[in-house]
Amino acid sequence: MSGRCRAVAVLVACAITPATADPLGDTSVTAEAHFGLATVPFDVMALPEAKGQALVLVLGGAWSVAPSLALEVRSPLVAASVAQPAGSYVDAAAFGNPQLGAAMMLSRRPVGTGDLTILGGAAVGLPLGGHDEQLLANRALAIANGIDGLAHPDLFTPGVGALTPRADVRWASSTWSAALEARLPLLVRVSDAGLAGPQAETHAFGLAAVLAGDVRHQLTRRLALAVAPQLAIDARPIAAHPRDVSRLQDLERASLYIAIGRRTHLAVDVQGAIGGELGGSMVALGLRCGIDLR
C-alpha cells in the first residue's frame, strides 16, 4: 500500500489524528462521543423547537482500497433526554442515518515548510434514522444535530436519504496545520418519518452547505491544541420551519489532541454556538478517539 493511500485512510477518519502526523496506516477506526444540551428548530407546527440533553456517539472506519482511494463508514447513535412542552423530559434513543462514503486524495505536494493535501469525496446516507409516533426519536436526532452545529442533517434527519459531496484542503507542517472542509449534504425525502398530515410541511429535497475550519498547533510530540470554527447553511430546508429561523449556524470548537502511542489519538473537545438559532442554548463536551489498525 502506498504512503499516499495510507494518508487517505487516516485523513478521512474524521480528522482525529493530528494533521501533523505522518500517515500511519491504511485502516483506521474512530469513535466520537459528545454530550451536550441544545434547543434546536424542529419542523412540527405545534413543536417548533426540540430541546434536551443528548449523548451522541458516532462510530466510523476508513479503509484504503486502492491507491489514493479509501472507503469510509459512519454510524450515529443518539441517547437523549427530550424536553416535553411543559418541562418534563423523556429518555429516547435512536440510530441516525448510517453513511457509506469514499474519499480520494486529489493532490499532495510540498508547500512552504509543510505539505498541502487536497481530498475529494462523497458519502451516501441510508435512510435508517429512527422516528416514532411521538416524535421522540426525531427530536433526539434533531438535538444531536444541534450539538453538532446543525452540520450533519444527512446523519440526523430521519426519513431522508442523502448524498454528501465534500472537499477537504489541509496544510500541515511539523508544528502547525490548517484545514478547510466544505460539504454539501443533499437530502432526498423517502418517508415522512412520522410527520404526516398537517402537522408539518415536508419537502422532497433539502440542501445544506457546511464550511469547517481547523487550525492546530503541535505543543509537544504528544499534545496539540486546535480551534475549529464551523458554519452551516440551511440552504433549502427539508421541511418548512414553523418559525422564522436563521439559516446560518456557527459552531466553535476547541480541542486538545493527545497522541497515545503511535496508533491511538484522542481529542477532548469543548464546543458551543455563539450566533444562529443555537446561540446561547448549545454547549457540549466531547471525546474523540482514532485508532490505526494497521
Next chain:
Amino acid sequence: MRALALAGLSIAVAGCDRYWVCEADDPGRTGELPGRLSETGLFADTAARALAPEVVPYAPRFALWSDGAEKQRWIALPPGAQIDTANMDEWSFPSGTKLWKQFSVDGVEVETRLLEKRGPADDDWIALAYVWQPDGLDAVAAPLGGIDVAGTDHDVPASGECFACHGGRRSFALGFSAIQLAAPARPGEIDLAELVAQGRLTAPAATAPVVPGDATQVAALGYLHANCSHCHNQARPEHRGARCFDPKKRYDFTLAVGSLASVEDTPTYRTVVGKAIEPGDPDGSEVVSLMGQRGFLDQMPPLATEKVDTTAVALIRAWIEEMR
C-alpha cells in the same frame, strides 16, 4: 441497543438524580380518547360553548399558577355514581368521571385538558389536551402537546406530562377535593356542600374543613398546597419507572383534612418550616428563592410555568416575615 444507549446517557449524567425524567406516554392509551373536544361530552353545543347537562363547573379555592392564564373547570360524574371519600384527602373517583380545564390567555381560548377515569383502579386515568382551532369551532387532540400555541406564549403539555403532577396524588384530580371545594361556590358552580347534598360522597364530612390561621397564613398554606403538594407530599402512590418529579424528600406542603387543628399542625409547618422556609427570613428561604426564578433545575414549580408568580412570591415573603 436502546437500553445500552440509555445506559450510556445515564452514565453521562451520573451524579444527577434526574427527577425531571418521566416515562413516555402510551399512544395507544391516549388514542382511546376522542380526537376532538366536541366528542368528549363537555359541550352540548361546542360552538356556543353550551355545557352538556351532566357537566358542572367548579373552582378550587386555591389555584395552580399557570403563568396568569385564565382557567375554567368542569366535572361530569357518571349518573348516580359516588366518589369514594373514605379517605377525605384522597378521593377515589368512579369510573367514567371526566374533568376538564380550559385555559385562555389574554382572552384567547388556547387549550382544554381532559382527565378521564377509565376503570376502577386509582391510577386508571387518561389525560389529553385539546388545542383550540383558530376558528374557535372545536379543539383538536394534541397528545404531543404544543409550544407557544395560538400565537401566545402558552405551552400545552404532552399527555404523558400530565402524570408528572397528577400522578403524585392517589386521587389524581388535584383541584377537586374536600380542601379545595370547602368554601362556598359561586352561583352555578358545585362545592363540597352541594356534593354532600346530592349524595355524591360515600362518606360525607360532618363539617367542611377549615384552613387554620389568619388571612395571610391561609393564603400561603393554600398556595403551597395547590402549587407544591402534588409533588411534595408524603402520600405519593407507588410508582415504577422513571422518577418523574418524585422529590424523594420529606417536605410536605399538603393541607390535609386531619391536620388542620392549627397552623403548626399542618404538614408545611411540620416538615418545611425551619428547613426550606426560614422563619422571619424570606431571603434565606429556599422556597422563596426557587419560586422567584425560572430556568431548568432552578425553578419551582418545575413544570408548566415560565413566569414568576410575583403576587405569590410577595405573599409567601409576607407570611415568612410574619413568623419572626
